Amino acid sequence: MCIVKVGDILKDNDPRFPDRYIEIVKVKTFGGKQTFAYYEAGQRYARINVDRVFNDNKKRKTGFQ
Numbered sequence: 001m002c003i004v005k006v007g008d009i010l011k012d013n014d015p016r017f018p019d020r021y022i023e024i025v026k027v028k029t030f031g032g033k034q035t036f037a038y039y040e041a042g043q044r045y046a047r048i049n050v051d052r053v054f055n056d057n058k059k060r061k062t063g064f065q
Contacts, residue, residue, distance in 0.1 A: 002053055002054065002055040004024055004027055004035075004037045004050050004053055005024065005027065006024055006025060006026065006027060007023070007024065008023070008024045008037075009021055009022070009023050009024075010022050010023075010024065010053060010064040010065060011064065011065045012064055013059075013060045013062060013063050013064060013065060014062065022039040022048075022064070023039060023040070024037045024038070024039055025038055025039055025040055025045070026038040026045070027050075034049065035049075035050040035051075036048065036049060036050065037050055037053070048064060052064060053065075
């Protein structure tokens with residue numbers, strides 16, 4: 001897990017989308033326990049759990065770097 005800020009650009013680790021990058025537009029914490037990062041997906045906002053964002057450069061099939 002790493003700290004995510006607005007404006008960060010993350011790479012999707014899913015092998016089905018090899019060149020997919022997302023830009024974080026909003027970060028929210030709910031109840032002090034769960035933190036979600038939001039990005040634009042077409043005309044809507046999609047969210048990802050910040051626990052699925054990694055910065056250790058290991059090969060993974062899921063999550064974001």
